[in-house]
Amino acid sequence: MKPNIKNIAVLTSGGDAPGMNACIRAVVRTGIYHGKNMFGAVQGYQGLINNNIIPMNARSVSNILHMGGTILKTARCLEFKEDAGMEIAFKNLQEKEIDGLVVIGGDGTFTGAKRFGEKFGINVIGVPGTIDNDLYGSDFTLGYDTAINTVIEAIDKIRDTADSHDRLFFVEVMGRDSGCIALRSAIASGAEAVLLPERETSLKELITKLKAGASTKKSSSIVIVSEGNKYGGAYDIAKAVKRKFTHYDTKVTILGHLQRGGSPSGFDRILGSRLGFAATNALIAGESMKMVGLKGNKIGLTSLSEALSGLGNYKLEDDLLEMTHVLSI
Ligand code: ADP
Numbered sequence: 001m002k003p004n005i006k007n008i009a010v011l012t013s014g015g016d017a018p019g020m021n022a023c024i025r026a027v028v029r030t031g032i033y034h035g036k037n038m039f040g041a042v043q044g045y046q047g048l049i050n051n052n053i054i055p056m057n058a059r060s061v062s063n064i065l066h067m068g069g070t071i072l073k074t075a076r077c078l079e080f081k082e083d084a085g086m087e088i089a090f091k092n093l094q095e096k097e098i099d100g101l102v103v104i105g106g107d108g109t110f111t112g113a114k115r116f117g118e119k120f121g122i123n124v125i126g127v128p129g130t131i132d133n134d135l136y137g138s139d140f141t142l143g144y145d146t147a148i149n150t151v152i153e154a155i156d157k158i159r160d161t162a163d164s165h166d167r168l169f170f171v172e173v174m175g176r177d178s179g180c181i182a183l184r185s186a187i188a189s190g191a192e193a194v195l196l197p198e199r200e201t202s203l204k205e206l207i208t209k210l211k212a213g214a215s216t217k218k219s220s221s222i223v224i225v226s227e228g229n230k231y232g233g234a235y236d237i238a239k240a241v242k243r244k245f246t247h248y249d250t251k252v253t254i255l256g257h258l259q260r261g262g263s264p265s266g267f268d269r270i271l272g273s274r275l276g277f278a279a280t281n282a283l284i285a286g287e288s289m290k291m292v293g294l295k296g297n298k299i300g301l302t303s304l305s306e307a308l309s310g311l312g313n314y315k316l317e318d319d320l321l322e323m324t325h326v327l328s329i
Contacts, residue, residue: 005100005123005283007037009053009093012070013044013077013105013112016260017129017143019268020070020104025061026276027102032058034284039098043073044105045080045112048089053096065269068146068261074105080112083119090120099123100283102276104142106130107308110291114304123288125279126304131260134178136309137302138293142275145267147174147259148184154255155189155222162220168210168241168248172225172234174259179316181259182226187320192221192328195237197228198316203237207245212329214248221248274299 010027012020024040031038038056041047064071079085093101103113104127117124128135131147151173162169171191175181179196186194193209195201210221223241225234234252242250264272271294278292278299290301 005036007039007096007098008100008102008280008283009039009041009098010056010072010102011041011044011047011104012072012074012129013103013109014074015106015130016070016074017131017141018068018146018260018262018264019142019272020129021061021064021067022264022269022272023104023127023129023142023276024070024072025064026273027280028056028061029058030277030280031284034280036100036280036284039096040072043075044077044109045089046075046077047072048092049077049079049085051092053092053098065273066263068263076108086116086119089116090122093122101125102127102279102283104129106132106141107135110135110304110308114289114308117289117304123283124304125282125287126291126307127275127279128291128293128307131174131181132176132178133180134176135291135293135307137291137295137300137307139296140267140271140294142268142272143260143264144181145271146262146265147181148188149265150259150262151181151185151255152188154253154258155185155191155224158253159189159220159222162222162251165249166219168221168223168245168250170223170225170234170238170241170250170252172227172252172254174255175226175228177228179226179229182224183316183320183324186224186324187327189222189224190328191224191324192218194224194226194324195229195231196226196316196321197230199321200230203231203240203244207241209325210241210245210248216329
């Protein structure tokens with residue numbers, strides 16, 4: 001039977017991502033439109049445990065659509081991994097008669113949501129919010145598009161200085177085990193090479209490529225290093241290359257957490273709005289233990305178990321990798 005959900009809480013958990021605010025706004029306003037009482041848990045699961053669960057209305061989410069980060073804050077909450085922590089969280093929700101939960105986050109967040117939903121029968125819908133684009137059931141995750149654009153803007157600036165000085169730059173980007181950000185930003189910024197966690201590009205191959213560029217009078221080269229690749233971080237690789245390839249003045253830039261921040265792109269504002277709207281509507285329609293996602297430009301639902309199965313972890317596209325190689329000669 002369809003549960004008659006009355007009170008819904010939304011939270012953001014794990015790594016923050018641009019577009020989370022657009023999503024919070026959509027969740028809150030969709031619930032209010034349908035006559036539900038809306039709440040926000042501050043600092044993700046920690047907020048459930050600390051009973052930091054605040055009422056939200058349409059005005060609580062005014063003027064946040066364009067903001068990076070998350071107005072509800074986020075946290076990594078170890079206590080929620082323990083049964084005792086989950087029980088406190090559930091008791092706090094019960095007190096406020098909250099019967100629906102929208103969780104915005106990555107795979108850790110969904111693992112917690114799945115356990116919580118199974119244990120206490122609370123209705124839960126997940127929204128994929130992570131710059132890594134590594135969840136099954138959504139072609140894109142919230143924040144990924146903004147992160148790519150941030151990386152591209154940074155590399156364009158690096159290219160100006162690299163070109164002026166005939167330099168070789170190693171730029172390290174985020175993505176954990178996924179080379180999605182690295183490969184896309186390599187294409188869009190015309191990088192000479194890219195090192196990915198999914199592929200073992202040998203250092204020898206990399207040096208051959210850089211030498212070929214130098215012999216045809218390339219005035220600068222940029223190598224994108226994805227975190228999680230086999231040879232280590234950008235500093236390690238720069239050192240190894242420098243030993244064999246003294247021609248260039250080598251420099252390293254680690255883009256780090258700036259990839260997480262910034263005003264969300266148009267794409268992420270729209271995606272956050274669509275996913276938030278769909279998540280609340282799904283809860284109201286009686287769905288639970290599912291993730292909303294974008295599949296071929298349509299919103300679809302995937303069970304949390306499937307989303308977490310690793311089935312669809314980003315598969316590197318060989319054709320894009322080959323194209324990157326060809327276009328950067
Ligand atoms: P992300 O959601 O971005 O992958 P994390 O992996 O840090 O980020 O997970 C976010 C939070 O989800 C954790 O801090 C914890 O509170 C909760 N969580 C993660 N794994 C579990 C688990 N096995 N059981 C319960 N909660 C979990």
